[in-house]
Amino acid sequence: MRQHSINPADYRCSVLAAQLADEWVKITRALGIGDGGANYGSAVRKFATFTDEYTPTLGLDPVGARLDGDEIDLVEVIYAWEEALRREFPQSKHPYTLVKALLALIEQRASAGGRVGEKLKARAQAPTAFRAPRGKPLDEFPNAERIALRDAARNQVRATETRLAHGKGLLATGVDPRDGGWRSVPNLLWAARAGMITSKVLKRELPSEPKWWPLEIRDLLPAWTDDGRSRRPGVRALVRALGRMLCAAEMDLHAFRVLLLLGMSDTTPEELHDLKAGDIEFTDGGVRLVQQKLRAGRIRADLHPEQPAPPVEAGAYFAGAGAWDVPGLLRRLLAVTNLAREAFACEPWLFLAVDYRKETGGLGTLCAEFTHDKRRFTHWITSQRDSSGSPLAISEPHDVRRLRKTAKVVRAVALGGSLTDLAGDDHHIEIYRGHYAPGTTSHVLAGRAINRSQQWVFERVTDKPVLIDAAAVPRLEEPEVAQSLGLSSAQAKAIGTGDLDMGLTHCRDPYDSPHRSDGKVCHVAPAMCMLCRNAVIFTSQLPRLLMLSDHIERMRAALPPPQWQAVWGRQAAALNEVFAECADLLPAARQQVTDLGLRLDLPLGQRTEFGR
Template identity: 55%
Template sequence: MARRGERRPRPRPTESKIQVPARQDRVGVRELSYVTPKGRTLRHRVDPRAYRCSTLAAQLADAWIDYHRAAALTSSDDYAGAVRSLAEFADRHLAAQGLDPAAARLDGGDIDLVEVIYEWEESLQGEYAASSTRPNVLAGRLLTLISHRATRDPDVPERLRRRAEKLPSFRRPKAEPFDEFANHERLAMRQAAQDGVRALEKRLARGRDLLEAGEDPRVAGWHELPNLVWAARHRILTTADFKEHLAARGESWPQPLKELIRGPGDFSRYRYRLLRAVHGLLFPTEIDLHPFRILLLLELTDCTPEELHVICEDDVAFSGEGVRVVQRKKRAARVRADFHPRNDVALEEGEAPGEWAYAGAGNWDIPGLMRRLHAATALSRDVFEQPWLFTAVEGDKHRAAMQAGLGLFTRTGRRFGDWIAAHDGADATPALDISRPHDVRRLRKTAKTSKVTALGGTLTDLAGDDHHIEVFRGHYAHGTTAHVLAGQAINRAQKQVFAKVTAKPVLITAEAEESLTEPETAQALDLTEDQAEALATGDLDMGLTGCRNPYDSPHTPEGKLCHVAPAMCMLCRNAIVFTSQLPRLLMLSDHIEQMRLVLAPDRWQAAWGRQAAALAEVFDECAEQIPAARQEIEDNKLRLDLPLGMRTEYER
């Protein structure tokens, strides 16, 4: 160490020797990679340098990545899409307004981003159909990112903060609810799915036999089909092997190989087609798994498609009485285990039980289908080390080898509609005439409505054990079957009401009244001998008319004495009118007409309208006796005596 005063001055560097650090490019590519709950690795990227508003795009992209990690999101596609969409719009919109897009930023500046966001939301509505929910989703995701940035950056303007706290400027449109499949469609799909399961099991059985006869093709040769099956089982078969060991043109291949790939298009893309066909002898594809998916959704009324797809091998436990299935519903954060007993249904004719078919009763019930699915994908799970029952083996994106994963049934050519279209005949006529849309969610509704029919259609029965009543009302009760059952219930209730409303008394002529006690007359009038005797002696006189049975009135509870006579006698099916009672009815008719002058028209119609109509019908049937009845009223100076309660209820 130099002593004090012995330090030598160091030479100051010249300007030519000063090294200015290079400016860091802070607007780089933002990329996010994550693994979904279903095991898929997804990557999303946003390149701010692709936009003139690069600073705004970079700030939003940073907020997106930070929010994804902070919220532990399982999907980030919509957030990245919202960032790209706004950045593209801001470039066009700000340039058209004579502003510099590069000046746009979240932490202040001269550009009002709130107005830009409003204009962007309006443009989204023009880009998508009116029924699309995409504009609302993108707007909501963007506002979430801005709000997340505002909680961490105090420089975000207050106006932009307030906008981020609000909802998108337009509501998400309500999608038209799906209707269930018709019953004949359900039966047709079930039959086609059962045929598909049988065909798959037959193909897998052939592949297993070929596997037993196969050898390593690197030793025994690449021209024998059993050897190729052996290579597929040991995951050493690729299109590169075909290119190296087989002829360039498929026409010169051995006959077993040509028969394996023969079909539409003949030998186009023959190497990849041969690769898929050989693996298909051992491993089901997504299209092959559709029959199991359809049959199980038609049977499992309390299982959604997403619950069914992610069932793993460890989630099923078989027993002699049935199968126990653990189901996971992500949307409801619910895990439950249900036991499904077997149905005592015998095997179909010609279908022998064995390893590839459930060796027990009811092989098309839930336990039988689970056993058959478990057996069909057992080799796929073992070879490719996958846990799911719906493990599908498909080609990779380079069409060079085969890979396995969870069957998602969402890619082109693997959807539910593609399975339906695969059944079209040679003349392009659909073998399965299924109404559109071909959406698998309609299968669940079909299973629900089948349960509706079985349980009789009450609202609590329709909801079942896995829905609240209001959830069922909003998502399932709109179906055609539910409407038909509801209409039938309404019709039944209306018939009961109409039967009471349209009921009218039975008019007995003077001749029939004289012979009322005779058995033939009583039987013709649908009366018992006791009722006829009581009517003849006046024991069942209710004041205006007679009555078959005062304890069987449609207006009072069963078994109780009628308390509405004589006010409702003219509207009762039990009423018996004798011609000797016509003077009373005429006086009642006069009283009703007098009430027309006292009561308001609507009140009179409600209280007396139907009574007046019923009296008019009776008077029409015995018009010849009406003058004599009028004369009897005048000669005997008869008066109409109505109960006080009747006057109190109907005349005020």
């Protein structure tokens, strides 16, 4: 139960506050709002406070503010309040929520026949001045971080299983401490298993100071650091340590959740968290889970098949008590939480944790929420170490929903296909498009697909220029030579006399340009000649091409890489192919450029657009 209240006498605009508070009570009861309509109450308080502060700046007394009066223009006050909220919460949905709540209260009063000014009524029916900001979709974890999280979680699972196996062995040797004594760890574990351990009992049975406890008991306590915030470990820490020797704690269960979410692309974190032991059915081929998606209002059963175990070489080391697929992880999770179900009266949650309970001073069970202070996903990440002993370098935000997106991306990379295939059976296509497709990996895959398709088109549409060596130039007008080069006799003669020189190369037919279809003269020469099927290059033109190559390299330093690639990248690749066919002639051509002081003639736009 939560109690909310507003005292109109706390505000100078007490009539306005009372009128809005009455509407708050009505709308909360009418809609059956479970939390008492906290947003509506907050909107009333904040707007009344703002009215008290803002109206005196207009030379008005806030006492006159009311919904059924015109002494103060409340429409102007609402707009000013929206501006103030946007400045106070620039990147939050909170201003939008508060203004929508206020307008809903005013509109409800008007709809019920209450007196509301016509201008104010029109404002209540209009949308807010600012839209709710759209949050940026969470990105998936990069593959290296996914592997790091997976390995850290596996190490945590192994460590948890090892610790519980050690505690189970000690428990088997323990006896009732009322007969065998309270200063033995096995006996304390026996008492914890029987529900006899509380901080009050330990204070009575053990020395008052932990330094006088037996060494084997003191070794169970966590290390104490004098940081001014933590307390010296005592009986509470001992109760918690005994519980961790027998059952999994909440921080231990993070590792299972990480591995399961990485292996179950069709399961949301809340569906996994809400599972109970009765929702899990093991079959010959895997495990069947009955999952509830509360937001979608549906229940479905999913079968997760067992994965074939990888071959293990002779002598290979494997530390673990089972498989790492979904059925194997669920078996291991049920095993580490089984003792808690047997020892304590509790609901059969899958993620069942044991911890110290303040109300009883002993051990108790709870469903791991993963939201308590210092027990969130981010705290688990910061407590992990990689193989070198360094903290895990995981990008923020440390949001568990990114694990699901990572699993979705892995599925997309493995399956490919259309959005229908990638969305699977647990999403609409638009949901996948809006929440999963914007991820970095999806963008990279889409970019690669576009590049492949463009390259496929370029390879079929664009032909290479024809390179004619010096020995073939005198024989160019011979029919056999011209035909072998794909030229007619008239074209060969015109090229030989220089009539079709386009500045960088010769051209078979300037009126048959692949860059236009209206039969007019080519309009992109010489900028696109290196990418044209009509281009014919003589070795005597190599100095020009070398100067063009130098110009392209200067543009590489002046332009951003994406822009340079779009403008000059394909031409640079075509030039490199030409130079590779006549590499032995390039030194002489380079020397000719220097000796003759040649200058490259390019259209003015290509020189000035990038060199201002």
